[in-house]
Amino acid sequence: MNNERKMSLWMLTWPVFLEMFLQFLLGTADTLMVSHISDDAVAVIGISSQLFNAVNILFMAIASGAGILIAQRLGARRPQEARLISIMGAKVSIGIGLALSIVLNLGAGPVAKLLQIPGPLQPLAETYISIVGSGMVFMAAMGAFGTAIRNTGDTRTPMYIALGMNVIHVLFNYVAIFGAFGIPALGLTGVAWSTTISRLLGAAAMLAVYRRSFSPGIQWRDWRLYDRTMFRETLRISWPLGVNMSAWCFTQLVIFAFVAMLGSKELSARTYMNTMESFCFMIGFSIALAGQIRIAHLFGSGEKEKAYRTAYQVMWIGLGLVFVNAFLLYAFGDKAISLFTKDGDIVALGVSLLAVNLLLQPVKMVNMAIGNALTAVGDTRFPMITGTISMWTVAVGCSYYLGIQLGWGLLGIYTAMIADEFLRGVLVGIRWRSRRFMRTDAVPAAAPGSTMTTA
Template sequence: MWVLAWPIFIELFLQFLLGAADTLMVSRISDDAVAVVGFSNQLFNALMILFTTVASGAGILIAQKLGSRQKDQARTIGMMAVTASTGIGLILSMILIAFPVQIARVLQLPEHLLPLGKVYISIVGGGMVLTAMMSTLSTVIRNTGNTKGPMYLALGMNVVHIFLNYSFIFGAFGFPQWGLTGVAISTLISRLLATVFLVIMFMYSFERRVMLREMFAVDTKLFREVLKIAWPLGINMACWVFSQLIIFSFISILGSKEMAARTYMNTLESFCFMLGSSIAMAVQIQVAHLFGAKRTKEAYKSAYRALGIGLILVTLNAFVIYLFGKHFLGLFTSDTEIIALGASLLGLNLLLQPGKMLNMAMGNCLNAIGDTRYTMMTAIISMWLVATGLSYVLGIHLGWGLVGIYGCMIADEYLRGILVFMRWRGQKRLRMAEQEQAKENSTRIPTPIAVDV
């Protein structure tokens, strides 16, 4: 598991640096610019569900097929996933280029932020096709067991993005000083370069090289298998992203300072959970391989090992953030009101992270064995009733603000975490796989043994 996890951690850490550098540099423009970036990212995350659904389902099935030695099928699944995601990404790009202001108004972006929102949403959103390709290609490559390739690429992408950010924001090295527009262009260029290299890496990820002319081949049976796993995953992810988007719109009602504080805290939370997230992603790949290879007992134990390690790491990280978070917030902004708002959430973050680890580790393991409908049901119930519904009641209606909203997010993570933990303990899907394997073994005709006389 560690062989899979450490490159994923490095990749996530580099992505965190990318986000932190973005936030830090954008904060030099204005806190309003930070609020727009945070708002836009929530929107982009919501739209990404449309292609990450296919990518996630394909990734799990690729790992299972490779575990059961069905390598050609894994290759076909990878090609179909990339083609489908690219098509969805193209449609989203055209919509975001055409209607940035209308979309921002519907989601209640404050009126004075609309000019900045129009620029950022149209440029970065216009490159959604690149985001779709990057997400799917990285997922496919990681689930073949190659977690180092995306890691190295993330390193290069970070270097390019930070260099261009600095150049466009401050007008360094002879570049024009374009402010938030420059940040958007920098994001687009770095993603374009990363996509080119990921395509090359993908072509050599299987035993047989992937040819471009094969990319439009469709195997309906395999695609149905992908969708069987993917559609509940898609609803699960949609629940999370859209609930977060709605919660962010609640925060926008509180004001632009609250939006900026939430964006800064999101950066700190990402740092806090990186190790835990990498372990959760690694154990999903591992459990899917073991499940595909019919090694169900090893798959069962792997989940607990990952959970134990993850809980220790995220709790330690959350404690460090609790101790020094106020100083970290001061790196992003000098506004004492925003710092105070963010600091009021540090103790709650210490409670949030273990629940998030429990939920993600056990949920990923259920997804890895195809039990995606259960995680979907927990998401529908908990995210909408607890995370979203109660956030409005406590945060807006009763006036508890950000603290009330965070309390609801904590309750949601622990409720889902307990439910998926109990499901894994029951071993329902694992026992079904064992029974199917036993039945298959009992009906198999023994191979005659030739005896020399």
């Protein structure tokens, strides 16, 4: 396969989308299986997942920053630098993951109390957090290796590995929950071990592929390599990504709390909407991530004008697909929501939100497409500053004012979310049209005296 075809939007997008979609389906199956243990088990996994998603940001920010530089260096035909950046990014990500594994394993009790988990669920939560938390290092390794592999243009192999890992996880869950092959039913403890073991196997598979993704192949002795200049460049891109990702994560938690203040029906409607909206999000995010990889390669190779036009190509393709999907959800929304609940009030709330969703998803697509384009050229501070301010003031502030204070309910909260996405989309759009990245070097020259050393 020639490099141009390998780096086309279609070849980059479909494996990312399929990976996310299969994980979504298997995650749903996972939840349904755990529900056979008890509602308490589902609640513990749901609350704990919020914690794991939040700490995941700490090492994924480094992995994402390294991934951008890998794509740029490969585009500039400097594969040795791309190789070194991938090694340093993986070392830091895995180091953070290992530290988190120790903290969560030894401090599961205090962490469970910090999450305000109800007293009766504390023992279950401590066990689950201790076991799954101890495997965060495997999650960090998967993220670092998978991101590096994708930014070489190979988005299919991580898809296959993720699929295999999730299938193994569901099979292990079946054994743990129902008992099979002479193994007794282990309940939530077995599910926790199933999660950790499947992540260990996934990390091992990713490592095997990662070591062959660069030329020459990565050897164990290469883990000692270090370059101060390139490491600082990785951190320069990574920390704004981490702040932006954290802001999104925590503002979503706050908004979810506002929805809970409205009542159980509103909370249920919002939860079901999250599930239904996820398909739109997966389409948009897959195209935006593929665009980010392609733009980073083009930028690194010096094809800046082509990189500039590609961002709009990604945006328009994404808008078309996302809008069609949002319209289909609206057209058949009452039937789709009825699969989850027979409560007429919740169905009515969900259908009304699907109408508003026709506005939310397109503005979100614009924000993702252009925001990821800025990230691809290394401009991560501007989206961080504008995004953090907008998410906390517009998304959170207006959600409370419109939804709670003025009594608009879910409609008010969705209106605030649309306004936030629209504002951020406009701001990153203006930034991209300014073509500031055209005036910077795609890949900086190595600093005088800069050498690779062993750590």
